[in-house]
Amino acid sequence: MTDTIASNAAAFDVRPNPSPTPEADRTAALADLKFGTQFTDHMARMQWRKDEGWGDRRVEAYGPLQLDPAAAVLHYAQEIFEGLKAYRWEDGSVHLFRPEANAARFNKSAHRLALPELAVEDFIGSIEALVTADEAWVPGTEESSLYLRPYMFASEAFLGVRPAHVIDYLLIASPVGPYFPGGVKPVSIWVAQGFHRAGPGGTGDAKCGGNYAASLLPQQQAAAHGCQQVLFLDAREGRFLEELGGMNVFVVRRDGTIETPRLTGTILEGITRFSVIQQLEDDGRKVVEKDITLAEVRDGVESGDIAEVFACGTAAVVTPVGRLASPEFDLTINDGVAGEVTMGIRQRLTDIQYGRDEDTYGWMRRIA
Ligand SMILES: *Cc1c(COP(=O)(O)O)cnc(C)c1O
Numbered sequence: 001m002t003d004t005i006a007s008n009a010a011a012f013d014v015r016p017n018p019s020p021t022p023e024a025d026r027t028a029a030l031a032d033l034k035f036g037t038q039f040t041d042h043m044a045r046m047q048w049r050k051d052e053g054w055g056d057r058r059v060e061a062y063g064p065l066q067l068d069p070a071a072a073v074l075h076y077a078q079e080i081f082e083g084l085k086a087y088r089w090e091d092g093s094v095h096l097f098r099p100e101a102n103a104a105r106f107n108k109s110a111h112r113l114a115l116p117e118l119a120v121e122d123f124i125g126s127i128e129a130l131v132t133a134d135e136a137w138v139p140g141t142e143e144s145s146l147y148l149r150p151y152m153f154a155s156e157a158f159l160g161v162r163p164a165h166v167i168d169y170l171l172i173a174s175p176v177g178p179y180f181p182g183g184v185k186p187v188s189i190w191v192a193q194g195f196h197r198a199g200p201g202g203t204g205d206a207k208c209g210g211n212y213a214a215s216l217l218p219q220q221q222a223a224a225h226g227c228q229q230v231l232f233l234d235a236r237e238g239r240f241l242e243e244l245g246g247m248n249v250f251v252v253r254r255d256g257t258i259e260t261p262r263l264t265g266t267i268l269e270g271i272t273r274f275s276v277i278q279q280l281e282d283d284g285r286k287v288v289e290k291d292i293t294l295a296e297v298r299d300g301v302e303s304g305d306i307a308e309v310f311a312c313g314t315a316a317v318v319t320p321v322g323r324l325a326s327p328e329f330d331l332t333i334n335d336g337v338a339g340e341v342t343m344g345i346r347q348r349l350t351d352i353q354y355g356r357d358e359d360t361y362g363w364m365r366r367i368a
Helices: 023-030 099-112 120-133 209-224 271-282 294-303 340-353
Strands: 042-049 053-061 079-081 084-088 094-097 145-154 166-176 187-191 229-233 241-244 248-253 258-261 287-290 306-313 317-325 330-332 364-366
Touching: 042 120, 053 120, 079 099, 079 209, 084 120, 094 120, 094 340, 099 120, 099 145, 099 271, 120 145, 120 166, 187 209, 209 229, 241 248, 241 258, 248 271, 248 294, 258 271, 271 287, 271 306, 271 317, 271 340, 294 306, 294 317, 294 330, 306 340, 317 340
Parallel strands: 187 229, 187 317, 258 287
Antiparallel strands: 042 053, 042 166, 079 145, 084 094, 084 145, 094 364, 145 166, 229 241, 248 258, 248 306, 306 317, 317 330
């Protein structure tokens, strides 16, 4: 398969950072990677104005923004974002994983938040322009990558409640190491009590900062119970699994059948989720998208009918779940170790992302 979507990278005016990070400091930073703390020398940006559309495409020095205190985003949270990674292959080339899918989802989120759509060519173009300028920041060590964060927000200084007339798009990049340094370890999950991430007709299937703001308190409660992640149930009945704060969830039955909550509008449509489903089906496995109750998961884990539970998303790829807890129960899944199906699908996906296996899907796009 070949890439059909053109990139608008050439339209970005590149103004090199006059004082980039010295090479020795960059090398030191790349040798000690943490998630989301270190940023590259540049950022890409564009601005949208009502009646004019998108313009002012630039790559410039990474640095603080000037924002009017009345900027609408600070008051009404009109903001969306995306998250994807650039992977360095063994031959030195740099590739993106399904960026058109992120571009499409960005526009879907934009629509829900009454933000302007952005051409796929601009979305991919901004990434290509930034990664080209900051290519030295793409780490090459195992399971590391350059995490890319595109986002747009209402920058117009106006306190009235309506969609803003001035919108800023920015793209920043952060080199990241393996999510699990020292090997994949199963995570513990706490079932959110009395809080929901999203409701019918809300913004659950949009990738917006507001959803994350609402997830922080339940996440804090999960941590207080010794859990790293929180599982949200549906807001209507409080019985069905939806997703974690930022990852989709899967259940593996003992007979090999795999289940995941069906998309109801309150679940974020993960690109990792779609990719995992496709690969599992191509491997001859049965994947069922359906309503899954917490009660059946509890029973299944207790009886051994559910062999594995895993979560997935761009940041952690595929993560085994070793423990599921709530005030009523505390269950160990698969003896608290990473399961075979979970680790198998993780390997399959990362092999394609890092170019260790042939990309028969046409998912990867070379950008440097
Ligand atoms: C981003 C996100 C995911 C995972 O999506 P991917 O495209 O797989 O990274 C899942 N849930 C929520 C709430 C998210 O914001």
